[in-house]
Amino acid sequence: MSVSTAAAVRTVCAQLPVLGRDVTVPLVTGGEVTYAALDYAASAPALQRVWDDVAAYAPYYGSVHRGAGYLSQLSTDLFENARRTVTDFLDCRPDDQLVFTRSTTDSLNLLARALPAGCQVFVFETEHHASLLPWRDARVTCLDAPRTPEQAVETLERALAGRDPHGPALVCVTGASNVTGELWPVRELAAAAHAHGARIVLDAAQLAPHHPVSVRDLDVDWVAFSGHKLYAPFGAGVLAGRADWLTAADPYLAGGGASRKVTRREDGGVDVEWHESAARHEAGSPNVIGAYSIASACKALTEAGFDALVAREEYLIAKVRAGLAEVPQVKVLSLFGDDAPRVGVISFVVEGWNSSHFAAALSAEYGIGVRDGLFCAHPLVRTLLGGDPQTQGECGAPEAAPGEKSLNAIRVSFGAGTPDEHVERFVDAVRELVRDGARWQYRTQDGRCVPAVG
16 A cells, blocks of 8 residues: 555544543553553454443433333333344344344354254354354364365355254354454355255354454354454444344343233243344343443444444554565464455464463563464464364463464454554564563463563
């Protein structure tokens, strides 16, 4: 990207204002520095717009679907309007349902509970644990990591061709990898699934904050994502898609809100008539603020324009990748190759460094927050690093001490709220750490690499 093009990108879409952009943190070497939050793939900072909307609503907080008072009615309208806003954001079909959940993990566990009897699930080993693990009551076929998008489609087609053609089947696939950031061929995988009589659910946790997600255009049956990755606060998520399996299943939670009518029986038991709408799986008092904050984030991203957001992010991706390429000791992890389209998620290892040690030094000496470990995608990271994908590991830091080899990686991730200076400081810090080494001593404590004290 030329200098003039880069300037044009910044003019069209400067970074969106997020909370914490002016927070300073102490350095072990002395002084303070503005914190560079480069762990968006774990949780993106909330947009200032979202926080302002929530603060404006807070004085009018009321119980949803439960009261005749003004605040209850206002909160109910706000909650259901949020459902419509997110439905529009996802370009859902007219008869789709949208259920508010706690997270992507919660959404996929809800769908797992709603699978028809005998359902077979197909999932790649490359998935985040949120989409790899919920299918415990189903027959699961775990597919090897593909090395090209075309190979992903071919692998799925071969697996589906060998299944029982008369039973239900579900394919679960990510939209963008939480490890490599690479975009997956969702539309082609959906076509393959449907050609073999299977349905497909899209884990859009890493895709929705960076690219538009259209249920209709991608032709997926369900989509799941989390608010805390979409620039909203923690505690809310979404499952949207076809209603039939959800309506036929028992409620995810039994309780008030999910039940339409409850009556006593003469034998002392109770009969329950459950809702057939999304309320069937939203028992209890709903997270109104969580739903509203997701809707607010959807509006903010839509108004900013995904074309501009994507263009600016591609500029940042190019800046980071070019900087890392100048350091021979750095190896960037990839399934599909350097030219694969991706979102702002890049994982790498550094020759001669324990990944936890490197990440700790970035934080303690430069005020840069990244992530290290296996990123709750253990089989994928171990495959990319040439290890055994069946080896067990922990989501956090490795047990290896600073300087010891570890089968883990470092992940830098960014998005709509990332200023140029943060990625520039990150690239400079990587270059300096590799060239000069850490300026501080570190030790392992409770499974994490931390600065030594005293």
